[in-house]
Amino acid sequence: MGNDKNKFRKATSCHQSRKAMTRRDFIANTAGAAVSTLFLPGVTSLLSSIAQASCRPSGLSTGGTPFICVDLAGGGNIAGSNILVGGIQGQQQFLPSYTSLGISDARAPRSGSSDFVEKLNPSSKLLFHADSAFFEGITNELTPTARQKVDGAIFCTRSADDTNTNPTNPLFLIAKAHLQNRYKGELAVLVGTSSSDTGGNSATDPKYYDPSMRSVRLANPEDGQSFVDVGVLKNWIGDGRASGAVVRARAEKILNSINHLSSSQLSRFSSLDLSAQVKALVDCGYLNSKESVNKYLGEDRVKEVNPALDPLYQPIFALDPNANSAANTTTVNGITRSAGARSLLRQSSGVAKLVLEGKSNAGTVSFGGYDYHGGNRADTDERDRQSGHVVGALINMAESLGKDLFIYLFTDGGLASSNNLQTSTIAGVDIQKPQWASDNGTKGATCLLYYRHSGLLSVSRSQIGYYNSSASVERTGSNVSDNIPLLSQAILHNYLMATSDDPERDLRLILGTNPFSNEDHIAFRRS
């Protein structure tokens, strides 16, 4: 009996701050509501009350800091030409030469000089190369206020070239972190622009793959509507013949009946099940369905899941119905967006909407064509610029919503450039840059950016690991320099360090252990 009670306490305690309820508490708390329910009085109200009381997420209004991966499929450039990499002392310890990292000697940063080095704001520490098309794309989009609140770190790490098997995507771990906080995402755990398990190109560490969290694909702004649609049923209840509100009310009636019938069935499982298993259905799940559909179904409400219909998203993600309108073709800073940038913004908007608004736990936006070797430098820089536009827009959207946001940028493998200089135009200036010649996973990197709405959180170090004098990843440079699975765990650790009250405890809860013998992978520390 004692054990049962403990089990029940465990099952009904929602998050750490909530006092655990016994079964007796729980029935007492819901008895009043039960009387007013016509159908199956006790159970429906009981389950609804559990859902409402114990499924309320905590923190950041929805329970988790939004986290979006930007996955550049194919093997694009991050290290050097876009985000600077340096020696053991960090980014600012410039390498003897960057010619194999896409920067000509004439444009290479030099010790004691700030030439060719850029930052997002005076207080941030992450260094970009001044000729970075990625940086140009970000700053084309970022509002002046958002730009002041972003910092990040580059992770010098080797990964395999031209493959989707690198277990780089950390979202299953991030989702586990959110679930620790009882935050599941109102509509889906994970979303992504691709139909893979992660929603992107790169894989996740199989050790942490959980099919219950498998990503749902949102490749277009309107795809989110399928979460809250009732399909053909709409035709039978007057869709197109009655107003959205009427159709919604009718759908709600039907869903209400389904919920009542389901509640009746669920109540018939043993009391042990009610506490331990049925609660899992109710908790953040089953009985919220009616509310979810009712909340979003209908022309007048569908903008809640379709960013193309949301005036707040339209200018930021180039979603204005008039494709050639200034709102689509021009950024908030008056810079013209290319057609490619507009296309990527549009693709990203569905994931942005659901993740930033807490309707999904975390997401991945993945873009193809980042397989640069042999490509014309102006073209490959345009790709970098486009992904920069996406990163800038994601941050702008977080700012508009008053949310914090992590963005994790990665690709598969790395690139080496040749001595063949080609012209690329950056911010209107023609610059000679080395052409990307071949895939080279030893010149890889990933980057974690953090926009904190309440104010900049500067990183304690902007480079994890380092590059050696040959301009390649030093494989022993950090815990994660030659260990992609551990890199995902390091990203989780950084996420927790920046957001959790007790990151070490949370890390152990999620991973079952602390796999790190030191903290040379930590960039973010909450002040």
Place this chain on the structure above:
Amino acid sequence: MKVYLQTRLPPQIAFQIALMAFSCSCSKVVDAPQPAEGRSIPPERVNVRSFDQMHETMSALTGIPIHNIAKTNQAESTFNGISGNGLRNQLPQGNSLKQFSAAQQGAIVQLAAPYCDAYVDKLLSNSAQMLEEKFPFMAGFSNSTSQDFTNSKIEKLTGSFYDHFWAACRNRPSIDETQNEISKLMAGLKIEFEDDSELNKPSNYIRVMCVAFLSSSCVSIY
């Protein structure tokens, strides 16, 4: 051909479901996971069906082959979605309750609706034989009006659907609870539809009734 049945199912109902599944040609019905062994009193597990299992179960229950559903444009959109994934990614991939999220009830309705659409169409097209054989109280159904769809017929049809769709349901709601709920739903919709001759048809009500049965936890949970 395997039939998804709980061990406590009465043999005659099991036979009925098996026969129905067999008669609907190639539909595959899914096995129920066996209880965990090694405990003196095994815990009563509650699981959710995966997308494929729901598909197969709905196909078996309605007698509509999956490929009949999948080939229609509407269903194509329903299952594959605007960008190619649709309900498959939205509904559970496995059987853990953890896989269930709020949006999935809507997705289950989306999945059930084309089956119910085809099921009622099939009833209509076979009214002289199958319908009256299965539901004798619905004689003349295909030409009936909403006035003919009396409370008595609703009650009888609910009873038939209860036996038909929920025969294998573990811990199914009582027939009285179910009658009460469905009657209430039908009464509410009748008021909603009374001024719309396109909607105010028995076939329309029966489609909705079918969705209510197929979308409930009796079909999605085991």
